[in-house]
Amino acid sequence: MIPNKELQLPRSWWTPVACIVVGCAFLFGAMIGPAGPVWWRVPGELLDHLPWISVHSGASNLESTVLWQIRMPRVVLAGIVGAMLSLAGASFQGVFRNPLVDPYLLGVAGGAGLGATVVIVTGRAASSSWPIDPLPLAAFVGGLLAVLVTYTVGSAFGSSKTSSATLVLAGVAVTSLATALQTFMLQRNTDVVRQVYSWILGRLSTATWGDVRLVLPYVIISSGVLLWHRRLLDVLRVGDDEAQSLGARVTRIRLTVVIAATLGTAAVVSVSGLIGFVGIVVPHVVRLLAGSSYRRILPLTVLFGAAFLIIADIPGRILSDPAETPIGVVTAFLGAPFFIVVLRSRQGTSR
Amino acid sequence: MSSLSFIDVSVSYGRSVAVTSFNDTVHPGEWLCLIGPNGAGKSSLLRSAAGLVTYSGSVLVDGSPLNLRSARRRAALVAHVPQSPAMPDDMTAFEYVLLGRNPYVGYFGQETKQDRMMVQRVIERLDLQPFATRPLGTLSGGERQRLVIARALAQEAPIMLLDEPTAALDIGHQQQALELVDSLRREHGFTVVSAMHDLTLAGLYSDRLALLHQGHCVASGPAQEVLKAETLSEFYGVSVSVHHEEDGTVVVVPRRTVPLA
Numbered sequence: 001m002i003p004n005k006e007l008q009l010p011r012s013w014w015t016p017v018a019c020i021v022v023g024c025a026f027l028f029g030a031m032i033g034p035a036g037p038v039w040w041r042v043p044g045e046l047l048d049h050l051p052w053i054s055v056h057s058g059a060s061n062l063e064s065t066v067l068w069q070i071r072m073p074r075v076v077l078a079g080i081v082g083a084m085l086s087l088a089g090a091s092f093q094g095v096f097r098n099p100l101v102d103p104y105l106l107g108v109a110g111g112a113g114l115g116a117t118v119v120i121v122t123g124r125a126a127s128s129s130w131p132i133d134p135l136p137l138a139a140f141v142g143g144l145l146a147v148l149v150t151y152t153v154g155s156a157f158g159s160s161k162t163s164s165a166t167l168v169l170a171g172v173a174v175t176s177l178a179t180a181l182q183t184f185m186l187q188r189n190t191d192v193v194r195q196v197y198s199w200i201l202g203r204l205s206t207a208t209w210g211d212v213r214l215v216l217p218y219v220i221i222s223s224g225v226l227l228w229h230r231r232l233l234d235v236l237r238v239g240d241d242e243a244q245s246l247g248a249r250v251t252r253i254r255l256t257v258v259i260a261a262t263l264g265t266a267a268v269v270s271v272s273g274l275i276g277f278v279g280i281v282v283p284h285v286v287r288l289l290a291g292s293s294y295r296r297i298l299p300l301t302v303l304f305g306a307a308f309l310i311i312a313d314i315p316g317r318i319l320s321d322p323a324e325t326p327i328g329v330v331t332a333f334l335g336a337p338f339f340i341v342v343l344r345s346r347q348g349t350s351r
Numbered sequence: 352m353s354s355l356s357f358i359d360v361s362v363s364y365g366r367s368v369a370v371t372s373f374n375d376t377v378h379p380g381e382w383l384c385l386i387g388p389n390g391a392g393k394s395s396l397l398r399s400a401a402g403l404v405t406y407s408g409s410v411l412v413d414g415s416p417l418n419l420r421s422a423r424r425r426a427a428l429v430a431h432v433p434q435s436p437a438m439p440d441d442m443t444a445f446e447y448v449l450l451g452r453n454p455y456v457g458y459f460g461q462e463t464k465q466d467r468m469m470v471q472r473v474i475e476r477l478d479l480q481p482f483a484t485r486p487l488g489t490l491s492g493g494e495r496q497r498l499v500i501a502r503a504l505a506q507e508a509p510i511m512l513l514d515e516p517t518a519a520l521d522i523g524h525q526q527q528a529l530e531l532v533d534s535l536r537r538e539h540g541f542t543v544v545s546a547m548h549d550l551t552l553a554g555l556y557s558d559r560l561a562l563l564h565q566g567h568c569v570a571s572g573p574a575q576e577v578l579k580a581e582t583l584s585e586f587y588g589v590s591v592s593v594h595h596e597e598d599g600t601v602v603v604v605p606r607r608t609v610p611l612a
Binding site: 235241246248 | 401402403421422423424425429430431433436437438439441442443446447450451453456458459460461462506
């Protein structure tokens with residue numbers, strides 16, 4: 001893939017551009033919604049909350065509460081989830097040297113879905129006797145367990161030479177197995193299908209500051225580790241053998257990246273459900289814009305991923321008001337045509 | 352300047368044995384060329400020294416075993432140029448050569464300004480400036496081969512292993528690539544071990560040849576001794592005539608087994 005000449009801004013421009021895009025997305029995300037203050041009062045209201053700045057926005061207390069307790073956590077969570085999924089997707093693509101893999105490759109999604117289904121089917125989700133909400137916990141644990149199974153199976157049967165291919169295949173197997181179990185449970189409990197379904201399609205509508213606080217530590221650790229690996233992902237681009245002859249410890253790098261990406265993905269999935277397509281579309285677009293070096297791709301996917309999901313979350317609020325269009329539907333709806341365009345231009349520019 | 356010794360090196364993949372107790376010492380600054388038919392174990396031997404296959408016996412650099420060194424330290428001693436290097440189409444030439452600095456960058460580190468300047472010098476030395484910012488996918492076979500050699504040079508390893516460095520090149524670029532390796536060897540005192548199929552070129556550029564057959568080293572020495580019609584016919588199953596030029600060059604020419612009408 002050789003990027004279009006027309007698309008190429010000088011490379012150093014992309015980081016500021018990405019920051020501006022995130023800023024705009026954030027502002028739009030905060031301004032638009034069915035309830036809360038009128039859009040032109042939002043910037044003032046936001047400014048008012050900055051230290052040493054006092055602006056009278058004219059918003060009522062209720063409107064202010066809607067903004068700060070409903071809309072803002074949602075925007076912030078969308079940003080975090082989008083950034084994490086995109087970063088994990090780009091890292092997976094690097095570590096498996098396959099541009100078409102996404103962060104759900106090794107079974108996070110299947111495992112998390114199964115975990116969530118078990119909780120919903122057994123009715124634990126509704127009980128308030130638990131100290132913490134069991135749904136995200138089950139999804140988190142399910143996702144991690146699934147990847148653990150994939151990794152154990154994949155490295156047990158694969159020689160070191162074929163391990164990345166075996167790992168991917170093991171991921172496919174584990175995902176199908178988890179999905180089969182999940183479908184089986186749903187078949188026997190058709191009354192909760194709707195509930196499970198809405199979780200699978202992703203939801204940011206119920207986001208609270210609690211959710212943000214819940215995922216933030218995992219996301220910070222995970223993205224820190226992934227961003228630190230950006231140079232090594234470039235080394236891995238020449239293949240396992242050559243990377244090894246250049247002194248890179250390929251197996252260890254792959255394991256570390258997989259663990260970090262899985263941890264972050266499982267954490268965000270547990271609060272947001274399975275939002276598809278972000279992890280594959282955003283890294284591709286970034287690659288098209290700013291070149292193929294992971295040193296540039298990884299930081300930029302964080303910014304563009306955040307912006308993409310914040311924006312993708314907006315139509316869901318207003319399209320079918322008062323009901324919500326699930327964000328997974330919106331990302332796929334925006335993402336699929338976009339992806340086709342990306343693939344087309346990729347075909348047009350490669351040799 | 353470093354020496355490279357193979358002591359009883361055997362390589363096997365599962366049940367199939369690729370190399371059986373190979374012994375040789377390549378002296379500092381020497382160019383050893385491994386020859387032999389396909390599957391004789393040339394690549395496996397090079398890969399053992401590059402730490403890419405598990406082997407029994409030991410590979411020593413200046414007398415100390417390579418497998419006791421860390422991956423990065425080993426890469427700073429031995430550079431390996433594979434037979435068909437993976438060259439991502441969308442990576443730029445500069446980025447590619449920069450990978451050679453990996454042994455000198457810490458796990459979480461980034462290349463320093465010195466690393467980049469060193470890479471720039473290597474690129475200038477090999478006349479690659481016009482391609483430095485071009486994606487690899489747009490470069491020709493000869494340019495790519497020079498880039499792979501540039502990457503090995505950026506690795507600053509005293510020992511260079513070349514697996515079929517001329518396999519994909521036309522006769523002009525073959526000469527160019529080998530002349531480049533030879534001049535770099537003389538400039539920096541590299542020790543070179545290469546695997547090659549073209550026997551005439553192998554004899555022309557190397558100091559010594561080692562002929563491998565089914566994993567065994569069956570002949571070793573200067574070109575005049577190893578490149579003999581009987582030897583080649585025995586191990587390659589080929590009919591050749593061997594000519595000795597006045598300057599000592601040994602020329603191996605294949606002959607038709609069915610007489611020309």
